[in-house]
Amino acid sequence: MNIEKSKELFLVAEKVIPGGVNSPVRAFKSVGCSPLFIKESKGSKIIDVDGNEYIDYVGSWGPMIVGNAHPKVQERVIKALEKGSSFGAPTEMEIELAQKIIDIVPSVEMVRMVNSGTEATMSAIRLARGVTGRDKIIKFNGCYHGHADYLLASAGSGLATLSIPGTPGVTAKNVSDTLIAELNNRESVEALFNQHGKDIAALIIEPVVGNAGCIPPVDGFLEFLREITEKNGTIFIFDEVMTGFRVSQGGAQTYYNIKPDLSCFGKVIGGGLPVGAYGGKKEIMENIAPVGNVYQAGTLSGNPLAMAAGIATLEILAEEGAYTKLEENSKKLCEGVLKQFNNAGYNFTGTRVGSMFSVFFTEEKVTDFTSALTSDTKKFSRYFQNMLENKVYIAPSQFEAGFLSLAHSDEDIEKTIEAVSNSLKGI
Numbered sequence: 001m002n003i004e005k006s007k008e009l010f011l012v013a014e015k016v017i018p019g020g021v022n023s024p025v026r027a028f029k030s031v032g033c034s035p036l037f038i039k040e041s042k043g044s045k046i047i048d049v050d051g052n053e054y055i056d057y058v059g060s061w062g063p064m065i066v067g068n069a070h071p072k073v074q075e076r077v078i079k080a081l082e083k084g085s086s087f088g089a090p091t092e093m094e095i096e097l098a099q100k101i102i103d104i105v106p107s108v109e110m111v112r113m114v115n116s117g118t119e120a121t122m123s124a125i126r127l128a129r130g131v132t133g134r135d136k137i138i139k140f141n142g143c144y145h146g147h148a149d150y151l152l153a154s155a156g157s158g159l160a161t162l163s164i165p166g167t168p169g170v171t172a173k174n175v176s177d178t179l180i181a182e183l184n185n186r187e188s189v190e191a192l193f194n195q196h197g198k199d200i201a202a203l204i205i206e207p208v209v210g211n212a213g214c215i216p217p218v219d220g221f222l223e224f225l226r227e228i229t230e231k232n233g234t235i236f237i238f239d240e241v242m243t244g245f246r247v248s249q250g251g252a253q254t255y256y257n258i259k260p261d262l263s264c265f266g267k268v269i270g271g272g273l274p275v276g277a278y279g280g281k282k283e284i285m286e287n288i289a290p291v292g293n294v295y296q297a298g299t300l301s302g303n304p305l306a307m308a309a310g311i312a313t314l315e316i317l318a319e320e321g322a323y324t325k326l327e328e329n330s331k332k333l334c335e336g337v338l339k340q341f342n343n344a345g346y347n348f349t350g351t352r353v354g355s356m357f358s359v360f361f362t363e364e365k366v367t368d369f370t371s372a373l374t375s376d377t378k379k380f381s382r383y384f385q386n387m388l389e390n391k392v393y394i395a396p397s398q399f400e401a402g403f404l405s406l407a408h409s410d411e412d413i414e415k416t417i418e419a420v421s422n423s424l425k426g427i
């Protein structure tokens, strides 16, 4: 495979951008090769600067659920751009996207737009602290909620991929109010509530974990969290930045029928443009300035181009059969892929919720971050490189989920299964 141009660009990029990338997981560092520079994308494919075309299961890490460069999304964005790219004043499109989220996500009565998933979780936690007057929060080992200081404790994929235990620059004080529980482990949560119950402002979770690879909740765990947070007056936050409009139209909360107090969104609702949002019960949301006194702001929040892309994306997803198609194709893909693993003698753990999935290179059942870490990442690296050779682009880390889009065809799926079969030889 010729990736000379990508390699050249990477050498130049490293001189002007730290590590040559604007987000660490893009660097391919853990899989021992240089990253592909992408020239363009279309439907289920992305094309690198050397002209290689790959079937894409990264989907910009989640947002591209209707497929890359979807004509309807492009059309909306271009139309919006012609009228101006930012006004810093309210627009009708902000109401439209907010209304769509409220109509579709059961627990959301009001929503505030921000510019990234990181801002969404940060703001939701500030709001929870402001409303409860409490300081502490609980997060789970292996969950990633963006790069806010106090959320970078035990934060899964990016850090795990690069073997960074925590990160310099985050002070002990920053994380001193962050309590860490273990996924799918009731005792670990109970112990924290027993010790700190009345000091805990919020409990935040990825309802289906995506940032340690895809780890679904075990039966009853989310219900348990709903109960224990309710009992302790703690605000229950679903970080649906990855799962929102992904695992089902109404996200994980519809899929599992749980009503969190606050929800965070990003990725899909921006249709590939920088967007985040947080929302929930009116009585909580009305504590945000200018109605309430919990301050949160953003120069480009609710940006017209981003709103246009989000609205178009949610419209396509609202078409009949969209989620059935995502479900059926993802099932077919994952079953086919796991069969190739079995044929090659690997009884590895496959996980999937809707169109989000992983194969962990371990025979252990994966229910938390510790079990995810039993994966053979050396084998994964070789597999990853072979997949690239076979023109399939998956995330360059064991600890990331894969995503299918509406643009993936039966032919794409068959080709992928064949690529897996080829890629498993001699790993």
Ligand SMILES: *Cc1c(COP(=O)(O)O)cnc(C)c1O
Binding pocket: 115, 116, 117, 118, 119, 121, 144, 145, 146, 147, 206, 210, 211, 239, 240, 241, 242, 266, 267, 276
């Ligand atoms: C991607 C992600 C974030 C961070 O979103 P950014 O837009 O990258 O800041 C937060 N939470 C979850 C669950 C995510 O997957």
